[in-house]
């Protein structure tokens with residue numbers, strides 16, 4: 506699919522056709538491609554909790570304003586961002602660096618994050634996780650899947666249901682499936698470029 510087609514045809518699905526399965530292989534291909542999104546220092550803060558179990562989907566729906574699309578979705582993906590990703594530099598850089606160079610890399614990254622404190626680390630988790638989330642939705646569209654990004658849920662309850670550790674910020678819930686026909690919903694108004702740009 507052409508990139509411009511992908512971005513023009515991606516819409517936030519209002520609801521999904523129920524009982525449409527999605528394979529683990531397909532999900533993993535899409536995650537691999539979403540992971541090509543840029544992240545600060547290539548720290549890859551994002552983690553994906555993929556829910557296909559009907560009981561868990563029902564539990565999530567009950568803490569998400571009863572949004573029907575959660576149970577009708579083929580999969581519900583909760584993207585989290587690791588606020589302590591900077592602690593795991595070696596895990597990423599040991600693939601390409603060794604010895605003193607690797608140690609130096611670890612120090613540079615820690616020296617960047619530690620003085621900026623916890624709120625910056627949490628911002629980073631959301632910022633980098635959001636780029637991945639957007640890329641995941643575009644990748645999904647390119648494979649013929651529809652998505653809806655969602656924040657209409659009780660974060661504390663979602664954390665409890667999915668047993669999300671304290672170092673992971675919940676970035677977004679993404680429901681994914683085959684959208685029910687959306688012909689009657691026109692694309693929401695977008696502000697024109699001139700209104701949103703400030704040239705300096």
Ligand SMILES: Cc1cc2nc3c(=O)[nH]c(=O)nc-3n(C[C@H](O)[C@H](O)[C@H](O)COP(=O)(O)O)c2cc1C
Nearest residue numbers: 515516517518572653654655656657658677692693
């Ligand atoms: C951070 C975020 C949270 C959203 N939360 C919800 C949600 O909880 N439920 C929902 O139906 N749509 C949700 N949306 C979808 C928006 O309503 C939708 O993207 C917007 O109206 C533009 O429509 P479009 O994506 O079809 O162009 C969310 C979108 C974003 C980016």
